Amino acid sequence: MNHWLLKSEPDVFSYYHLEAAPGRRTVWDGVRNYQARNILRDEIQVADLVFFYHSSCKEPAIVGVCRVTRTGLADPSQFDPASDYFDAKSDPTNPRWITIEVEALRALKHPITLKDMRKDSALQEMALLNRSRLSVQPIRAEEWSHILHLAADDGHFHE
DNA sequence: GCCAACGTTGGC
DNA sequence: GCCAACGTTGGC
Numbered sequence: 001m002n003h004w005l006l007k008s009e010p011d012v013f014s015y016y017h018l019e020a021a022p023g024r025r026t027v028w029d030g031v032r033n034y035q036a037r038n039i040l041r042d043e044i045q046v047a048d049l050v051f052f053y054h055s056s057c058k059e060p061a062i063v064g065v066c067r068v069t070r071t072g073l074a075d076p077s078q079f080d081p082a083s084d085y086f087d088a089k090s091d092p093t094n095p096r097w098i099t100i101e102v103e104a105l106r107a108l109k110h111p112i113t114l115k116d117m118r119k120d121s122a123l124q125e126m127a128l129l130n131r132s133r134l135s136v137q138p139i140r141a142e143e144w145s146h147i148l149h150l151a152a153d154d155g156h157f158h159e
Numbered sequence: 160g161c162c163a164a165c166g167t168t169g170g171c
Numbered sequence: 172g173c174c175a176a177c178g179t180t181g182g183c
Contacts, residue, residue, distance in 0.1 A: 056181050
């Protein structure tokens with residue numbers, strides 16, 4: 001089982017939108033970068049775990065944990081002329097943009113901010129810090145558990 | 160709102 | 172296939 005990070009702008013679609021969605025699930029539409037598409041199409045598998053990252057906002061941070069529930073889906077927005085993500089060149093019999101479905105598992109008690117990650121010597125290799133524009137990224141197993149540990153055990157308990 | 164990084168497009 | 176122009180991302 002592998003671990004990933006998905007970025008979303010919270011003004012457009014936040015982790016909390018996902019928790020409120022039917023079945024706490026959504027098809028991850030709108031990715032229009034080939035490198036990110038290739039990861040979605042070829043690498044991510046059902047039952048993989050995903051960090052939900054909020055980008056382009058006041059406090060960029062990992063805010064929740066999701067699970068992959070379906071793979072190999074044609075992104076429906078590519079065929080919708082009304083969508084911002086419409087792609088007239090995508091052939092319905094051979095769709096260009098393939099994506100996954102994810103399900104919200106839980107919000108982190110304490111979001112792990114980009115600032116936190118930059119300061120943490122265990123996280124310096126993260127793609128988020130080095131290849132920051134890629135919207136679908138792999139997370140190493142050690143990074144995954146390190147971040148979860150920070151999120152639960154940093155003295156900021158809210159329950 | 161600025162701008163650096165970087166992906167995409169298209170002329171040659 | 173190079174590369175300049177252009178567009179987008181996303182932190183600040």
